[in-house]
Amino acid sequence: MPELPEVEVTRLSLVDRLEGARLLGLRLGKPLRWPLGVAPLALAGARIGRLQRRGKYLWMPLGTAGDASREEAVEGGEPAETPGLLIHLGMSGALRLDAELPPAGPHDHVDWLTDRGTLRLHDPRRFGAVVWSPGRDLDPAARLLAGLGVEPLEPGFTAERLHAGLQGRRVAVKHALLAGDVVVGVGNIYCSEALFAAGIDPRTAAGRVSLLRCRRLAQAIREVLQRAVTLGGSTLRDFHDAHGHGGAFQTQAQVYGRAGQPCRRCGGTVQRIVQGQRASYFCPGCQHR
DNA sequence: CATTCCGCCTGTAAGC
DNA sequence: TGCTTACAGGCGGAAT
Numbered sequence: 001m002p003e004l005p006e007v008e009v010t011r012l013s014l015v016d017r018l019e020g021a022r023l024l025g026l027r028l029g030k031p032l033r034w035p036l037g038v039a040p041l042a043l044a045g046a047r048i049g050r051l052q053r054r055g056k057y058l059w060m061p062l063g064t065a066g067d068a069s070r071e072e073a074v075e076g077g078e079p080a081e082t083p084g085l086l087i088h089l090g091m092s093g094a095l096r097l098d099a100e101l102p103p104a105g106p107h108d109h110v111d112w113l114t115d116r117g118t119l120r121l122h123d124p125r126r127f128g129a130v131v132w133s134p135g136r137d138l139d140p141a142a143r144l145l146a147g148l149g150v151e152p153l154e155p156g157f158t159a160e161r162l163h164a165g166l167q168g169r170r171v172a173v174k175h176a177l178l179a180g181d182v183v184v185g186v187g188n189i190y191c192s193e194a195l196f197a198a199g200i201d202p203r204t205a206a207g208r209v210s211l212l213r214c215r216r217l218a219q220a221i222r223e224v225l226q227r228a229v230t231l232g233g234s235t236l237r238d239f240h241d242a243h244g245h246g247g248a249f250q251t252q253a254q255v256y257g258r259a260g261q262p263c264r265r266c267g268g269t270v271q272r273i274v275q276g277q278r279a280s281y282f283c284p285g286c287q288h289r
Numbered sequence: 290c291a292t293t294c295c296g297c298c299t300g301t302a303a304g305c
Numbered sequence: 306t307g308c309t310t311a312c313a314g315g316c317g318g319a320a321t
Contacts, residue, residue: 002314002315003314003315006314033297033298033315033316033317056314056315056316088315088316089314089315090298090314090315090316091298091299091313091314091315091316092298092299092300092313092314107299123298124298124299124300125297125298125299125300125313126297126298126299127297127298127299127314127315127316128315144317168291169291169292170291170292171291171292171293175292178315178316179316180315180316187314187315188313188314188315189314234314236313236314237300237301237313237314239314276292276293276294277293277294277295278313278315279312279313
């Protein structure tokens with residue numbers, strides 16, 4: 001569920017309440033995808049900096065207790081260049097922040113106990129992760145960020161950059177976009193939606209998408225993701241922001257999850273195909289190679 | 290090097 | 306109703 005919009009919606013719902021909070025303790029449940037990489041006790045007393053996002057990762061800077069100069073530096077610390085925690089929501093993760101939360105259930109795997117309330121990671125499938133970064137190059141968290149593509153909502157994401165990243169690739173453009181090494185944050189839902197908006201067949205070889213079509217595709221990716229953020233993300237099952245509010249993008253999806261239903265633009269039938277073990281949805285009447 | 294496929298883990302829904 | 310199977314938002318790493 002969590003693609004860039006869901007992660008950004010989560011970040012926006014947390015950032016003001018969490019910035020400057022004091023971490024009192026960390027409670028761990030079942031293991032997640034990767035080990036935390038630090039003793040929870042070692043983080044007690046740390047000050048939480050300004051929450052950031054890189055692709056589908058959230059970055060929580062942590063300032064060491066009692067070291068004021070260090071806390072200042074951590075405020076704007078870049079992911080994995082200062083100490084902090086790298087958080088990924090996987091397929092089923094969601095964060096919630098509240099003054100009072102019920103006792104941890106079987107799928108509540110991390111609780112950050114802070115002086116602003118408890119931040120809780122709920123993740124039934126446990127594909128998510130929370131990884132400690134001491135702020136050195138090539139630590140486990142930094143390695144997760146190495147090789148990520150450009151941020152689609154930043155000025156650096158241009159048609160030229162997208163085109164260059166797709167050049168020479170024989171895989172389907174759908175697959176190339178999901179890989180995340182050209183542009184980050186585009187997951188299975190928004191990939192199908194962006195390709196529809198750009199009028200591109202998902203089976204088109206990545207390297208054969210012209211610069212002109214990359215202009216449309218880059219614009220479509222920006223618009224689809226931005227629109228999804230505005231709508232609070234997609235709540236297919238149980239995604240919600242840190243206050244428990246669901247998103248509404250799924251009610252406006254043009255093709256995702258609409259196999260067999262009429263295309264909202266041309267009236268044709270939306271198709272579902274499988275590419276790389278993932279479902280792709282598209283309209284044969286509106287999207288071409 | 291590029292590409293393809295598996296597997297992690299659990300819940301839900303469809304099919305028999 | 307009960308059991309089995311397929312599938313789901315991601316992504317690293319092994320195999321090809």
